[in-house]
Amino acid sequence: MPDTDTVTADPPPGAEVPRRRPALSPSRASDFKQCPLLYRFRAVDRLPEIPTKAQLRGTLVHSVLERLFSLPQADRTPPQAKELLAPAWEELSSERPEWIELFDQEDPEAVTSWLASAEQLVDTYFGLEDPRRLEPEACELHVEIELGSGVLLRGYVDRLDVAPTGEIRVVDYKTGAAPREIGEAKAMFQMKFYAVVLWRLRGVVPRQLKLMYLTDGQSLAYTPDEGELIRFERTLEAIWQAILKAGKTGDFRPNPSKLCAWCDHQALCPQYGGTPPPYPGWPEPDPGEESVLDRAD
Structure with a gap:
């Protein structure tokens, strides 16, 4: 990808890498909208969270689809995609060995059955489109731009398709089922975020924002x-x-909702009788960074 597709470029060899400014990403913006205290726990305190197997599966499938589009068009077939699952998981788990501990170590079929569930998502993907007929401009594209107001936006686009006529399609894979109204609004918030960034980077309003749900x-x-x-x-x-x-005062207040049932941080939440850790101040490096789990809904 040319450097014009991102605001930042890799520094030259040996150059000092500066700390990046605070930025806003789709995941962190959604966190703040959902619950300011959740934003603080994730972006400021950076409290650890134990991923679910479903999140890991999403990360794996995203990796496989990215690798699939690196193959020649004629090779982008279901059998070839499934062949990518095991090596992709081996690479991911070698980088994050603690993920292996989420599986029952006494059950030799635990990982095998989990990989089979990821295989089903790959099968569903091929029912939605034929990747042999596509040639994306980029997959897992890092995008970043500063708005005129000074807000720095940053994120990763699953796939960017650009037609010969210049029309842009933004594609996002969701490894869950198509959501109800609240979930759909959250997903569309993410897509509009990317649309704004790409519009400001390229001067073209994306023609289409497309969400692909691989469970159903x-x-x-x-x-x-x-x-x-x-x-x-x-x-x-x-x-x-x-x-x-x-951020100036540390006044990140909880916003109770049904989503609290899935929060890892209830023990620290005043709404549940907990006490947050002492406020450490505005974080360095910036709180806008997304993890691979953020990008694998």
Whole structure:
């Protein structure tokens, strides 16, 4: 990819790597909207969270689909994609050996059956489109831009398709089932985030934002317009200003909801009788970075 597709480029060999400025990513923006205290726990305190097997499966399938598109078009077949699963997992688990501990070490079939469930998601993907007919411009594309207001936006796009006519399609893989209204709104928030970044980077409003749900084989396509992206950009600026205001004082308040049932940090939440750790101040390096688990919904 040319450097114009990202704001930052790799530094020359031997150069000192500067600390990056605080930034806003889709995952961290969603965290703050859902619960400011959750944002603090993840972005400021950086408290560890134990991933679920479903999250790991999502990470694995994203990796496999990225590798699939690196193959010649004629080789992008279901059998070839399934052959990529085991080596992709071996690489991921070697980088994060603690992930292996999530599986029953006394059950020799634990990982095998889990890989089989990932294989089913790959099968579903091929029911949604034929990758042999596609030639994406990029997969797992890092995008970053500073808005005129000074807000730095950063994220990773699963796949970017660009037509010969210049029309842009943003594709995001979801390894869960198509969500209900709340989940759909969260997913579309992420896609509009990417649409704003790409529009400001390239001067072209994406023609289509496409979500592909690999559990039930559904897809959702949406066509944004410039006026909508301008309004959404203002929303992102407002979120960032609220984050900065809370960051100065440490006043990240809990926002109880049904989603609290899945939170790893209830023991530290005042809503559940807990006490957050002492506020460490605004984080360095920045809180905008996303993990591979963030990108593998």
